[in-house]
Amino acid sequence: MKLEVGDRIPSFTLTDHHGNIFKSDLRLGEKIWVIYFYPKNFTPGCTKEACSFRDHYKEFQRLGAEVIGISSDSVESHQKFSEKYDLPFTFLSDPTEDIRQKFGVKGHLLGIIPGRDTFVIDKDGIVQFKFHNLSSAEHMQKALDKVKELQAE
Template identity: 45%
Template sequence: MALKVGDKVPVFESKDTKGAHFDSQEIIGKKPAVIYFYPKDNTSICTAQACSFRDQYQDFKDLGAEVIGVSNDSVASHQEFAKEHALPFILLSDENKKIKTLFGIPPALFGLLPGRVTYVVDKNGIIVLIFNSMLGGKHISEALIALKKIVS
């Protein structure tokens, strides 16, 4: 069942870009966060989306929020992707699709690709926005608008 606005983000764990253990409880419930699910490293829309989050990362940090990208790609793929595009935020590997399943991410494009969904979470770990669109660039502006509403 898919998470909805008002739900608490479930606890999840993964490996980050450095191959280190990531526990969501270290961030979720302590400060605002943007968790964005995307289909695949190094594809045109996903790269543009990641670079847009990179270019506006300081705006997210200024609002006290952390950005977390999640895809089914391996840690090695994330390492190359993050290095090539100088991504300053956390990328998580969800090769077993456990995080995607916890969130209830719907497939896109006739079930062939994982969906592209962004969650904005307040400092208590409650979802305040779910934005589901294959248009990668729109996710950044929608997330910033939602964060500005909850931190002001």
């Protein structure tokens, strides 16, 4: 499966960095979601990307959007990562990479390194934007631009 713009996201249940259960179906309708899949906590690119979302998090909130980071890292790793870099948004642990696969996020370098994809999901659970690039540099800005565009409509 590979999600594209216009597709509805699959239903999923994961554990957040506080140990709470996150059920997508119970949260749809609340806010626009910016879901970004990334390879691994504490690596240079992933830390840079997370801090970029952190530095613009209040703007996402003001626009009615919630940022969610997903990787295969453990709940404990997410908690440490969030605390060390003062990251105010939700991190979800996908240890089996089932959700990564349901979203169609492919690996890089012969599938060894998990891919880096960002999705903007509207309140109805429909993909409005998808960006795929192993570089962490542009993900936050492209997502923010799309959220602004959605709010202007």
